[in-house]
Amino acid sequence: MTDITLVKRTDLQLSEEQRATLRLALFEMIDGLGENDQKSWRRFWQWITRAGAGEIFSIETWAPRHGGFHKRHMVLESTVFRSQERIKTFEQFRLWLKLGAGFVDWMAGPRGGVVPVPRSISYRKCDEGTMRQFHEDAIDFLRSEHATRYLWPALSPEAADAAMEIILGSFGE
Structure with a gap:
């Protein structure tokens, strides 16, 4: 949008x-x-x-989104969520992913600092181009050392990276 x-x-x-x-x-x-x-x-x-x-x-x-791409992204998100060991609810996982991908608006916080506020990925508020950019940024974040170590704290860094690559690879990422 x-x-x-x-x-x-x-x-x-x-x-x-x-x-x-x-x-x-x-x-x-x-x-x-x-x-x-x-x-x-x-x-x-x-x-x-x-x-x-x-x-x-x-x-x-507003440009309508491709439903198939949206669905594929949602399935990818839920697959990573179900596979990880750290975050308890899907809503919290999605917020974490948006923050990590930089899909935020920066606003003045309650105490004067600047805070990130996750943006919406609803069909009406996130057009096709914006959704595709979020997807790419989310994939980059999920591949980061921070993300893999955070999601699988019990695994070695190499095993955590391998786990993420198996998931993302199953989606052609």
Whole structure:
């Protein structure tokens, strides 16, 4: 998901020819998929054209995710969780994985420091590109010495690395 913040910089006076070109681009080249989307698209542009210079708009874009990729990632996460010895709940495991992968927003903490807050991987809040990046970062983190030693404290470092490679290898990672 990408949030785009826009500002109307100026009120332009367009010629009729320029308006026709703009209408062609906005409503012929691009348009809402159905009737409701078409109405919303036109209302959005009316809002922009009627706004004064300096007014701010926000657009949220979202690209649907590939369900198969999402499912594969979830199965990989649950397989690692079931195989490890340290973390007791899946929810805590997922938070740990997000933190380790850097899939966080940095915010001011309650005592003034900066703290990481794990981001959501829900379909609505995490588009395909963001999910794929999280997946890659999570795989890199799971392969780290810190992750393997933490998840399997009773194993030697070599055995812990081998355990992770067996799991990740079974997913083609």
